[in-house]
Amino acid sequence: MGSLPETIPDYLHGLNPVQLDAVRHQGGPLLILAGAGSGKTRVITYKIAYLIRECGIQPRSILAVTFTNKAAGEMRERAASLAPGASECMIRTFHSFGAWFLRRNHERAGLPAGFTIYDDDDVVQLLRSLFPDESKPHLNAQSRAISRAKDYALYPGNDLSAVTHQHEELRDVYRRYHERLREIGNVDFGDLILRPLELLRRDEAVRTRIQQRFRVVLVDEYQDSNVAQFELLRALVGSDSYLCVVGDDDQSIYRFRGAEVRNILTFHEQYPGTTTVRLEQNYRSTGSILNLASEVVARNEGRLGKRLWTEREDGPLPQLAFLSDAEAEVEFCVRILQADARYSNTAILYRTNAQSRLFESEFLRRGIPYRIVGTLRFYEREEVKDVLAVLRLLANPRDEVSFRRIVNKPARSLGLKSVDRIVDVALAGGGDLLDALAAAVPGLTKKAEKARAELDGVFASLTGAVEGSSLSVLVERAAEETGLREYHASQDEYQGSGKVANIDELVNAAGLYGSGREALAEFLEMIELDANRDTAAEDGEAVTLITMHNTKGLEFPRVIITGLEEGLFPRGADEGPGEIEEERRLFYVAVTRAENELYLTSCRYRRLYGRITEYAPSRFLGEIPPELLETLGSGTSSRRIPAASGDPGFGRQGIPAAGGTVSDRLRSASDAEDWEEADDLPPGAGVYHDDYGLGVVQKRWRKGTNVMVRVGFENGRIATFIPRYTPLERVSIDE
DNA sequence: CAATTCGGGATCTGC
DNA sequence: TCCCGAATTG
Numbered sequence: 064m065g066s067l068p069e070t071i072p073d074y075l076h077g078l079n080p081v082q083l084d085a086v087r088h089q090g091g092p093l094l095i096l097a098g099a100g101s102g103k104t105r106v107i108t109y110k111i112a113y114l115i116r117e118c119g120i121q122p123r124s125i126l127a128v129t130f131t132n133k134a135a136g137e138m139r140e141r142a143a144s145l146a147p148g149a150s151e152c153m154i155r156t157f158h159s160f161g162a163w164f165l166r167r168n169h170e171r172a173g174l175p176a177g178f179t180i181y182d183d184d185d186v187v188q189l190l191r192s193l194f195p196d197e198s199k200p201h202l203n204a205q206s207r208a209i210s211r212a213k214d215y216a217l218y219p220g221n222d223l224s225a226v227t228h229q230h231e232e233l234r235d236v237y238r239r240y241h242e243r244l245r246e247i248g249n250v251d252f253g254d255l256i257l258r259p260l261e262l263l264r265r266d267e268a269v270r271t272r273i274q275q276r277f278r279v280v281l282v283d284e285y286q287d288s289n290v291a292q293f294e295l296l297r298a299l300v301g302s303d304s305y306l307c308v309v310g311d312d313d314q315s316i317y318r319f320r321g322a323e324v325r326n327i328l329t330f331h332e333q334y335p336g337t338t339t340v341r342l343e344q345n346y347r348s349t350g351s352i353l354n355l356a357s358e359v360v361a362r363n364e365g366r367l368g369k370r371l372w373t374e375r376e377d378g379p380l381p382q383l384a385f386l387s388d389a390e391a392e393v394e395f396c397v398r399i400l401q402a403d404a405r406y407s408n409t410a411i412l413y414r415t416n417a418q419s420r421l422f423e424s425e426f427l428r429r430g431i432p433y434r435i436v437g438t439l440r441f442y443e444r445e446e447v448k449d450v451l452a453v454l455r456l457l458a459n460p461r462d463e464v465s466f467r468r469i470v471n472k473p474a475r476s477l478g479l480k481s482v483d484r485i486v487d488v489a490l491a492g493g494g495d496l497l498d499a500l501a502a503a504v505p506g507l508t509k510k511a512e513k514a515r516a517e518l519d520g521v522f523a524s525l526t527g528a529v530e531g532s533s534l535s536v537l538v539e540r541a542a543e544e545t546g547l548r549e550y551h552a553s554q555d556e557y558q559g560s561g562k563v564a565n566i567d568e569l570v571n572a573a574g575l576y577g578s579g580r581e582a583l584a585e586f587l588e589m590i591e592l593d594a595n596r597d598t599a600a601e602d603g604e605a606v607t608l609i610t611m612h613n614t615k616g617l618e619f620p621r622v623i624i625t626g627l628e629e630g631l632f633p634r635g636a637d638e639g640p641g642e643i644e645e646e647r648r649l650f651y652v653a654v655t656r657a658e659n660e661l662y663l664t665s666c667r668y669r670r671l672y673g674r675i676t677e678y679a680p681s682r683f684l685g686e687i688p689p690e691l692l693e694t695l696g697s698g699t700s701s702r703r704i705p706a707a708s709g710d711p712g713f714g715r716q717g718i719p720a721a722g723g724t725v726s727d728r729l730r731s732a733s734d735a736e737d738w739e740e741a742d743d744l745p746p747g748a749g750v751y752h753d754d755y756g757l758g759v760v761q762k763r764w765r766k767g768t769n770v771m772v773r774v775g776f777e778n779g780r781i782a783t784f785i786p787r788y789t790p791l792e793r794v795s796i797d798e
Numbered sequence: 799c800a801a802t803t804c805g806g807g808a809t810c811t812g813c
Numbered sequence: 814t815c816c817c818g819a820a821t822t823g
Contacts, residue, residue, distance in 0.1 A: 130813070131813075132813095156813075157813080158813060159813095182813095183812090183813095198818095199817085199818080200807085200808090203809085252813060255813090287813095316811080317811080317812075317813085319810080319811060319812085320811085320812060320813070414810070414811075415809085415810050415811075416809080416810080416811085417809085417810085437812085440812095471799095474799080474800065476799065476800095477799095478799055478800090479799095480799095510799090511799095592813080610810085610811065610812095611811080612810090612811050612812070613811090613812090631810095634810060634811085649811080670814075671808095671814090672807085672808065672814065672815085673814035673815080674814085
């Protein structure tokens with residue numbers, strides 16, 4: 064690596080001293096612990112520029128890995144503006160890097176050139192064709208377990224008990240899935256990491272070549288990496304490569320899909336000689352927002368520890384509103400929105416996508432413009448997946464999942480039986496389904512036989528078009544000649560959906576690619592991996608509706624975090640302490656999105672599966688020192704705020720309501736509900752049960768004529784009771 | 799083989 | 814409450 068320049072180049076002058084250290088660091092491994100809003104992207108992009116401009120590193124020997132395409136795109140753009148050569152760097156997501164690598168080495172990796180990527184839905188379909196008698200929920204669970212196993216780099220032969228309790232069953236399911244997927248010649252998301260890892264481990268020539276190519280490896284959002292990615296990184300980084308990872312252990316929120324916080328917590332052990340740099344100055348939020356965030360996350364045990372600070376002033380205190388129900392919550396948000404002409408200043412955050420519904424319908428009704436980030440992903444739409452299935456089948460004719468998807472859509476009298484016969488013929492002869500379609504298939508009815516011949520004609524013609532015409536023409540013809548376009552057009556007609564428009568969008572997108580098999584594979588890869596590109600225009604005055612997970616990396620002048628109720632957020636109230644810590648980190652992420660103003664809302668009643676359920680306020684509210692926020696309408700709370708205690712899973716006290724506050728007025732409507740039989744057992748109340756001991760009421764709802772309560776006990780048990788029949792003694796649980 | 803109806807169960811987060 | 818899959822019927 065080049066020598067340190069004597070003077071600091073001009074373009075680095077905007078950096079603070081710690082950032083500058085991180086940018087100029089050379090030699091051994093570097094871990095940058097970058098707090099929320101600490102200018103992380105800035106540091107990475109400046110570092111890329113610095114490596115190119117000052118250290119004489121070839122741009123093409125720099126690999127930067129991110130977790131989302133959005134982050135990759137942003138990094139690419141910003142780096143290129145600092146150092147023109149940076150456009151030659153390889154800046155990709157882990158998965159997209161894996162796909163690139165496999166595409167380039169497909170032969171050595173044992174894959175056909177036209178392999179495509181199966182998403183979760185495809186995986187379930189494949190499992191379904193292997194185990195037709197299993198229920199869908201069960202297959203969903205198996206698919207999740209398999210993908211989790213792959214996150215941990217586990218194979219069917221490994222001990223899978225970490226992934227599921229039914230590991231014997233999973234082993235068999237996983238094994239058959241694994242074999243079938245190899246026969247088909249496609250990969251799933253996990254394979255995009257695992258198969259490059261396998262190849263690098265077993266093929267020294269490939270490993271040496273790639274290690275020589277990438278002299279510098281940068282990883283963003285390292286706290287979200289999983290075990291397989293950790294291993295891949297290790298195989299990728301040679302002894303003379305420079306490795307720099309950037310992340311924030313406090314923002315690790317993807318455990319459910321295999322992210323392993325330990326990767327970042329133990330990085331310095333895995334890579335001896337690591338230099339650690341902490342970016343703790345926050346440039347985003349006011350002091351009072353940061354105070355609140357820090358207080359909450361400080362309760363987590365498993366963290367490296369870091370305290371954000373800011374030069375900004377304290378600003379207004381975050382506000383907390385207790386509301387009666389989700390309708391009142393919408394109303395509350397609307398009022399905040401109306402205090403400011405700029406809708407785009409505000410983001411409304413929620414834990415689950417389902418919560419967006421009420422906001423959508425109300426905003427639609429009132430003419431409040433909004434945009435939803437990341438719910439319906441473009442390629443997951445039915446019509447898009449249909450057309451893609453045709454294309455994928457052209458790319459890889461052994462793709463059984465895609466074949467089954469479109470063979471009888473629109474209906475052409477090829478039912479399950481006939482399709483099975485065709486697939487059987489294919490399996491008997493190498494697995495090529497398009498060949499089977501062209502062959503004589505025994506046992507078909509006259510009608511089915513005619514349909515088979517027709518479909519064969521369609522695919523023969525499309526196959527011919529793969530090399531001959533441009534990709535957008537191919538996509539167009541694929542939609543047209545299979546009848547999918549017409550099929551969806553008629554759906555549009557009586558549903559008023561915009562399916563054809565989406566197909567057109569797909570045709571458009573294909574226009575950016577060339578022609579031929581390679582372009583086709585590249586296009587399909589982009590669609591699969593760049594899942595949530597917004598079809599709607601980004602700009603314009605609109606409120607943002609978004610899940611907390613999706614806000615990672617974003618910021619807004621004003622943030623409203625909704626649904627702070629025990630059981631909704633944190634969600635995994637009945638799971639282990641690890642789950643709660645993860646939820647707490649998610650809360651931290653959500654809070655630190657806010658630049659100037661922060662609002663928190665908590666509803667007493669919420670409709671769940673058509674039933675009205677009463678919830679206790681989120682325990683996180685009890686973890687905030689009262690002086691750090693303003694409870695709406697008065698200085699005192701109008702509802703029981705859970706008091707924090709040493710044991711994060713337990714303990715809160717009943718503070719009787721203080722009347723006459725704004726929040727009281729806001730929640731008038733549904734309070735009229737009577738809960739006679741369990742009147743002294745509202746959520747948050749302490750109870751004693753003869754067998755289970757001390758507990759806290761988590762939820763209360765109606766079932767038929769009975770009132771039910773769900774109680775979380777000190778010993779970790781969760782149980783549901785009908786208070787009318789079960790003796791539950793109301794107790795005070797103050798220490 | 800396709801269309802209609804009915805009943806039971808429930809996606810939490812997402813590359 | 815809503816949606817999907819199974820059973821039923823044409």
